Amino acid sequence: MVRDITDRKKAEDDLMKARIELEQRVKERTYQLEEINTQMKQEIMDRRKVEDDLKESFITLRKTLEGIVHAIAIVVEARDPYTAGHQRRVAQLACAIAKQMGFKGEEIEGIRVACLLHDVGKITIPIEILSKPGKLSETEFSFIKKHPVVGYDILKGIEFPWQVATIVYQHHERIDGSGYPGGLSRKDILIESKILSVADVVEAMSSHRPYRPARGIDKALGEILENRGVSYEPEVVNSCLKIFAEKIFDFE
Incomplete structure (x- = not known):
């Protein structure tokens, strides 16, 4: 009887210890996933900013190119008014x-x-x-x-x-x-x-x-x-x- 109680107590202690370890692992893994998620969000934001900057640069370059083309065309027509x-x-x-x-x-x-x-x-x-x-x-x-x-x-x-x-x-x-x-x-x-x-x-x-x-x-x-x-x-x-x-x- 005493042995059964002792074995049960040990099993409960082992179970409690295992649960505590599991909770700790879950907590650590959750923290890691949250860190990864935060990093991914930041990377997405950074990537979007880079894409927006590239789009803006592309638009600016296109406007500059269009200006150059227009200027050259005007010079040609000024030389040949007919x-x-x-x-x-x-x-x-x-x-x-x-x-x-x-x-x-x-x-x-x-x-x-x-x-x-x-x-x-x-x-x-x-x-x-x-x-x-x-x-x-x-x-x-x-x-x-x-x-x-x-x-x-x-x-x-x-x-x-x-x-x-x-x-x-x-x-x-x-x-x-x-x-x-x-x-x-x-x-x-x-x-x-x-x-x-x-x-x-x-x-x-x-x-x-x-x-x-x-x-x-x-x-x-x-x-x-x-x-x-x-x-x-x-x-x-x-x-x-x-x-x-x-x-x-x-x-x-």
């Missing part, structure tokens, strides 16, 4: 074509920026040539043909998130290899450059130039239709014709 607004209108048309072709957000933005800067190389061309009312001589036209290369040299040092310099370099290339400055053929020309080239031709032909009156949008669309698959990428031409035919786009 084509004032040309780059902006080309950008509007090219973006509409790209959207029709299925391009999305950032892809279209890259095309827009390249269009706004595509004639930057003309700042080295004498104003007498840019504003000459008659037909250009072979020598004078050779100056004009250099502007994609000059534009490329000006823009290649700017770290755009798109291939702006290359698009500008290629915007007078033609898919049959008859363009300039490199005589590139279809497979070597960026699709963005093909879009820009069509938009450039349509806007230029439909607008007034010092050496000729405006030919109108119908003549301009007729030009790209006639040379679809020869000078201009068929998919680009088809998209351009479609947005005008369905009145999806019109120059402002």
Whole structure:
């Protein structure tokens, strides 16, 4: 009887001791988990702050980039008043074509920026040539043909998130290899450059130039239709014709 009581007392003591140890372990583990939870919350807050700071920096950089693009475009148009607004209108048309072709957000933005800067190389061309009312001589036209290369040299040092310099370099290339400055053929020309080239031709032909009156949008669309698959990428031409035919786009 005494032995049973003693054994029971020992068992109760052991149980009490085990419970106390368990409670202590639970308390320690709970404290550890609370510490981990606090650290995780702080890390999440820190990460969110970093993300917010990055977003703010990105927005600031975008605004700065947009300011640079706008400033360069103004300089180009100031040098060549007869084509004032040309780059902006080309950008509007090219973006509409790209959207029709299925391009999305950032892809279209890259095309827009390249269009706004595509004639930057003309700042080295004498104003007498840019504003000459008659037909250009072979020598004078050779100056004009250099502007994609000059534009490329000006823009290649700017770290755009798109291939702006290359698009500008290629915007007078033609898919049959008859363009300039490199005589590139279809497979070597960026699709963005093909879009820009069509938009450039349509806007230029439909607008007034010092050496000729405006030919109108119908003549301009007729030009790209006639040379679809020869000078201009068929998919680009088809998209351009479609947005005008369905009145999806019109120059402002």
